[in-house]
Amino acid sequence: MVYLLKKIKLWTKEEDLMLRDLTEGFGGRNWKKISSSLKIFYNITRTPKQCSERWKNYLNGSLKRSEFSHMEIEKMLSLHMEYGNKWSKIANFLPGRSSNQIKNYFHSTIRRNLRKFNFGRSASEKLNYSSFKLLENKEIRNILLAGKDVKKHFFMKIKLSDEAYEYYRKISQNSDYFICKSRDDYIDNYDINLAKKERENYELYIQNNIKEELNENLYEELKFPEFIPQTEFEFFKSN
DNA sequence: AAACCTTGCAACCGCAGGCGC
DNA sequence: AGCGCCTGCGGTTGCAAGGTT
Numbered sequence: 001m002v003y004l005l006k007k008i009k010l011w012t013k014e015e016d017l018m019l020r021d022l023t024e025g026f027g028g029r030n031w032k033k034i035s036s037s038l039k040i041f042y043n044i045t046r047t048p049k050q051c052s053e054r055w056k057n058y059l060n061g062s063l064k065r066s067e068f069s070h071m072e073i074e075k076m077l078s079l080h081m082e083y084g085n086k087w088s089k090i091a092n093f094l095p096g097r098s099s100n101q102i103k104n105y106f107h108s109t110i111r112r113n114l115r116k117f118n119f120g121r122s123a124s125e126k127l128n129y130s131s132f133k134l135l136e137n138k139e140i141r142n143i144l145l146a147g148k149d150v151k152k153h154f155f156m157k158i159k160l161s162d163e164a165y166e167y168y169r170k171i172s173q174n175s176d177y178f179i180c181k182s183r184d185d186y187i188d189n190y191d192i193n194l195a196k197k198e199r200e201n202y203e204l205y206i207q208n209n210i211k212e213e214l215n216e217n218l219y220e221e222l223k224f225p226e227f228i229p230q231t232e233f234e235f236f237k238s239n
Numbered sequence: 240a241a242a243c244c245t246t247g248c249a250a251c252c253g254c255a256g257g258c259g260c
Numbered sequence: 261a262g263c264g265c266c267t268g269c270g271g272t273t274g275c276a277a278g279g280t281t
Contacts, residue, residue: 008250008274032266052267053250088269103270104248112246 011054018042019051020059029055057100064096068105076102077145085132110144116155117143125160133171139164 011019018041022034031048038044038051046054057063068076072094079090085106087099094102118126127140135141139160146155160168 006251006273010249010275029267048266049252050250056268057249085270099269100249107271108247115245 011058014042015044015046016054016059018044019046019054023051023055023059057098060098062096063098063101068097072097073105073147076105080106080135106145109146109148112148113144113146113150113155116150116152117158119152120156127168128172131171134168137164137167140168 015038018038019034022037023029026034029052031052035046035048035051038046075094076090079093083089085103087103090102091097091099114127118128127134127143135144143155143158143160
C-alpha cells in the first residue's frame, strides 16, 4: 500500500519578498504572469494559485496580524448568525481580516472547546462532531464558541439539557448536515475507566488548587466571560 | 529529558462560476 | 454552444512551537 502524503511547503522570507515585489510591480493581479516571472527571474517554483493565496491570506498589506479583538469577535459571531459559513462575506465587514483568518478562528475555537467539553465525559455525554448545524442550538453554541479564557473546569461543570442532547443526536444522525468531521474523532479511543479517572483527578486538582475560585455558590460563580456568548449562558446543576 | 499532545494558523484541494475564444 | 483557463470560495489537513506527561 502506498500512502501519498500531502507535503506543505511553507513560504520563505525570500519567496515572500520576490512575490511582493512582483505583485506590486505588475499592479494588477496577473497570477499567471507573476508565477512565471518568479520562475524566470528568481528560480522560484510556485503555481499561480499558490501565489494568489499567499497574497490574499498573508502578504496583502492591508491585513492585520494581531489577535481578534473582543469587538471583532462579537461582530463575527453575529455576522455568522446572519450569513452562516460565508467567510468571505463576513470578511467584507471586518476590515483587515481575510476569510481564511475568520474561518480558522471558528474552526479552532470549536475544536478547542469540543476537547475541553469532552474531557472526562462518558461516550454518551460527548459531543463528537463540529457540524455547524450544531451552532443553531443555543446551549451547544455557547459551549462551542466560548472564548479561550474559559477554563477546563468550567466546562466540566456544564450539564447539557436533554433537549440539547436530543438536538445533537438528531443532527448527528443526518449525515448531510456534516460539514466537517473532527480530526479528534480518529484518535478518540474512548476508555470509560480512563475517563472516570481523568475526571476524578481533575476534581481533586480543583479541590486542592483552585478552591478559592469556586465558592459554595457554584451556580452563580460559573459564567463564561461576558463578551463571547450571543446570549446569556444558563448552567445546569450537575449531580 | 524526551516523547507525546495541543494549538493556532498557513497551505492545500476540489469545485463552481465567470469569461474569453 | 461548449471548451478550457483562471480565480474565489470553503472544507480539510499539515506544520511547528509550546505545553504536558
